[in-house]
Amino acid sequence: MTMNMPAKNAASVATQEPAKTAISALWRPALGQAFVKLDPRQLQRSPVMLVVELTAILTTVLCFVPDTAVPTFVAVQIAVWLWFTVLFANFAEALAEGRGKARADSLKAGSEGLSARRKEADGSFKVVPATSLRKGDVVRVAAGEMIPGDGEVIEGIAAVNEAAITGESAPVIRESGGDRSAVTGNTRLVSDWLLIRISANPGESTLDRMIALVEGAKRQKTPNEVALDILLIGLTLIFLLVVVTLQPFAHFANGSLPLVFLVALLVTLIPTTIGGLLSAIGIAGMDRLVRLNVIAKSGRAVEAAGDVHVLLLDKTGTITFGNRRCAAVLAAPGVSGRDLAEGALLASLADDTAEGKSIVEYLRALHPQAEPTLDQLTAVPFSAETRLSGVDYQGRVYRKGAVDSLLAFIGQQRRDLQPALSREIDKIAQSGGTPLLVCADGKLLGAIHLKDVVKPGIRERFAELRKLGIRTVMVTGDNPLTAAAIAAEAGVDDVLAEATPEKKLARIRHEQNDGRLVAMCGDGANDAPALAQADVGMAMNDGTQAAREAANMVDLDSDPTKLLDVVQIGKELLVTRGALTTFSIANDVAKYFAILPALFAAIYPQLGVLNVMHLQSPQSAILSAIVFNALIIVVLIPLALRGVRVQAASAAALLRRNLLIYGLGGILVPFVGIKAIDMLLTALHLV
Numbered sequence: 196m197t198m199n200m201p202a203k204n205a206a207s208v209a210t211q212e213p214a215k216t217a218i219s220a221l222w223r224p225a226l227g228q229a230f231v232k233l234d235p236r237q238l239q240r241s242p243v244m245l246v247v248e249l250t251a252i253l254t255t256v257l258c259f260v261p262d263t264a265v266p267t268f269v270a271v272q273i274a275v276w277l278w279f280t281v282l283f284a285n286f287a288e289a290l291a292e293g294r295g296k297a298r299a300d301s302l303k304a305g306s307e308g309l310s311a312r313r314k315e316a317d318g319s320f321k322v323v324p325a326t327s328l329r330k331g332d333v334v335r336v337a338a339g340e341m342i343p344g345d346g347e348v349i350e351g352i353a354a355v356n357e358a359a360i361t362g363e364s365a366p367v368i369r370e371s372g373g374d375r376s377a378v379t380g381n382t383r384l385v386s387d388w389l390l391i392r393i394s395a396n397p398g399e400s401t402l403d404r405m406i407a408l409v410e411g412a413k414r415q416k417t418p419n420e421v422a423l424d425i426l427l428i429g430l431t432l433i434f435l436l437v438v439v440t441l442q443p444f445a446h447f448a449n450g451s452l453p454l455v456f457l458v459a460l461l462v463t464l465i466p467t468t469i470g471g472l473l474s475a476i477g478i479a480g481m482d483r484l485v486r487l488n489v490i491a492k493s494g495r496a497v498e499a500a501g502d503v504h505v506l507l508l509d510k511t512g513t514i515t516f517g518n519r520r521c522a523a524v525l526a527a528p529g530v531s532g533r534d535l536a537e538g539a540l541l542a543s544l545a546d547d548t549a550e551g552k553s554i555v556e557y558l559r560a561l562h563p564q565a566e567p568t569l570d571q572l573t574a575v576p577f578s579a580e581t582r583l584s585g586v587d588y589q590g591r592v593y594r595k596g597a598v599d600s601l602l603a604f605i606g607q608q609r610r611d612l613q614p615a616l617s618r619e620i621d622k623i624a625q626s627g628g629t630p631l632l633v634c635a636d637g638k639l640l641g642a643i644h645l646k647d648v649v650k651p652g653i654r655e656r657f658a659e660l661r662k663l664g665i666r667t668v669m670v671t672g673d674n675p676l677t678a679a680a681i682a683a684e685a686g687v688d689d690v691l692a693e694a695t696p697e698k699k700l701a702r703i704r705h706e707q708n709d710g711r712l713v714a715m716c717g718d719g720a721n722d723a724p725a726l727a728q729a730d731v732g733m734a735m736n737d738g739t740q741a742a743r744e745a746a747n748m749v750d751l752d753s754d755p756t757k758l759l760d761v762v763q764i765g766k767e768l769l770v771t772r773g774a775l776t777t778f779s780i781a782n783d784v785a786k787y788f789a790i791l792p793a794l795f796a797a798i799y800p801q802l803g804v805l806n807v808m809h810l811q812s813p814q815s816a817i818l819s820a821i822v823f824n825a826l827i828i829v830v831l832i833p834l835a836l837r838g839v840r841v842q843a844a845s846a847a848a849l850l851r852r853n854l855l856i857y858g859l860g861g862i863l864v865p866f867v868g869i870k871a872i873d874m875l876l877t878a879l880h881l882v
């Protein structure tokens with residue numbers, strides 16, 4: 196039986212890193228695409244460009260209608276440059292899509308022909324195509340095989356190579372229970388076997404999302420883009436009105452403006468620069484995100500990231516490495532080490548969280564003892580609500596859990612605790628560790644020290660966030676002392692300790708009610724509601740499937756500090772769009788004053804004083820403006836694709852700076868550019 200072809204090497208897919216696709220290799224296919232995109236059905240996504248295409252068609256027709264006022268060779272040049280305007284905008288979009296296309300193609304190729312071993316109702320396994328898997332199906336995957344879809348590990352532990360999706364070739368461990376249970380389709384098992392419950396229907400998987408994200412033009416417009424589109428359509432209508440009313444003015448002075456000129460004038464005045472580059476800016480922004488190994492479920496989330504004020508981070512697994520491990524057990528005064536070891540082991544035997552497993556491992560190594568089998572125990576699984584776990588065994592109740600929760604469970608107060616044990620607990624917490632208490636039948640047996648390590652470099656990233664005006668808040672189910680110790684080490688601005696899922700959710704709602712946009716990073720199943728509520732919810736890829744589903748972003752590298760880069764990308768996206776819109780509109784206003792005097796000079800000689808640019812003739816003025824209008828799109832393509840760099844500064848300072856550069860620049864550049872083109876066209880005898 197051939198299973199899903201491990202020969203289709205995952206690593207070979209990953210080597211086609213989009214970042215390494217040079218622009219030089221992309222512009223050729225983009226050139227072809229620019230013509231394909233002339234199809235009005237495609238162009239209607241960009242209303243301004245559709246108007247330009249209509250004027251290009253009209254002007255082309257007018258070339259065949261002799262007009263004494265406009266020499267045919269000038270009319271032809273205008274028509275050609277109008278077509279160029281549309282082509283340049285199409286080229287920009289195609290170029291932006293190019294990198295993503297290459298990535299999408301390699302991702303698709305990697306998933307073709309995959310099959311799966313699905314568990315049937317009678318318990319047998321049947322080989323089916325991966326595309327036929329539905330949410331809830333259970334599949335078995337063995338070493339060397341590809342995981343056929345996103346899902347949750349329900350049995351087994353194995354090493355998985357996720358290079359095809361993340362580009363990271365070091366295998367990661369996936370196991371049932373706990374916070375490392377989510378697997379991604381199209382990744383390869385390199386050891387052992389897993390039983391996986393599929394969690395996504397066809398078309399909804401991580402892979403599908405990645406493909407949709409990088410396939411540019413098919414993506415949905417964000418609310419911001421839609422709003423800008425409406426503004427651009429409004430401006431187009433206003434200028435249409437302006438141009439239409441020019442003819443009566445000309446008639447009034449017994450003059451006339453050729454139709455070709457009016458049509459061309461309309462194009463120079465409507466916001467073609469931003470209209471032509473808008474789509475490319477959005478696609479390029481998403482592409483930057485994909486290259487960062489972050490998958491966003493919507494463009495809206497990325498834009499929200501650009502405006503985030505507060506960042507909530509889960510402690511375990513996000514700020515720390517998250518493999519909270521048992522480092523020591525401490526018996527309560529009057530309790531033997533043997534009794535504590537027995538109680539702690541029993542309370543952990545049925546606990547499949549990472550913490551529970553580490554306690555069992557620790558005790559088996561240090562205090563070997565006879566163990567009951569699992570079917571002799573009644574398991575009480577850990578929950579973030581109770582913060583307790585354990586078993587009932589032979590009529591006795593074994594529990595372990597957070598200090599306050601366990602004390603409440605056995606009806607004790609913190610102040611009733613023996614001072615020696617109390618001191619030990621505080622010591623564990625002050626060192627950043629997590630203390631658990633263990634009890635059997637209401638009697639305290641002692642404490643367990645769970646250790647975790649703060650991820651390196653996290654402090655520096657938080658400092659950078661602070662410079663961008665973003666406040667960081669650590670939320671944790673842990674006790675206040677541990678929370679404070681880790682918070683101090685990581686350098687967060689605020690802490691919320693002993694947080695249940697409800698408390699996390701309430702904190703986010705509270706910030707949102709105060710008008711702040713909230714981002715949240717988390718990995719656990721108990722983080723899912725908060726991730727869903729946050730404006731930007733980023734789940735760690737190696738976390739739980741619940742978190743990945745609730746979030747609107749997934750970081751494939753499971754690096755929470757990546758949110759900083761996402762914020763940066765969001766800001767760049769917003770600033771780039773804003774800057775080019777400012778530039779485009781300033782440009783159009785300037786063109787109005789640059790061309791009109793030249794156009795009307797013959798009809799209203801008094802306008803001569805306004806003709807500061809001394810353009811050669813009305814036809815040279817109009818042609819120069821059209822050429823400038825087309826070329827400025829090409830000139831700005833690199834900026835649209837690369838994005839405007841954003842320094843750590845307040846939003847107001849950013850706005851001031853950009854208004855100055857792109858607003859003032861937008862007014863001045865057309866005067867210089869049109870004059871230069873006018874001189875060149877005249878010298879070449881083209882007008």
Ligand SMILES: Nc1ncnc2c1ncn2[C@@H]1O[C@H](COP(=O)(O)OP(=O)(O)OP(=O)(O)O)[C@@H](O)[C@H]1O
Pocket residue numbers: 509510511512546548550551577578579582583584595596597598629630631670671672673674694719721
């Ligand atoms: N397996 C377990 N059994 C019993 N108690 C546990 C277990 N794991 C954790 N606890 C206790 O429950 C508390 C909450 O744990 P949980 O994993 O829900 O925290 P959290 O809300 O995800 O926040 P963070 O992950 O940042 O600590 C822990 O601080 C610990 O005291």
Ligand SMILES: [K+]
Pocket residue numbers: 462463464465466467468783824
């Ligand atoms: K224009």
Ligand SMILES: [Mg+2]
Pocket residue numbers: 509511512718719
């Ligand atoms: Mg957690």
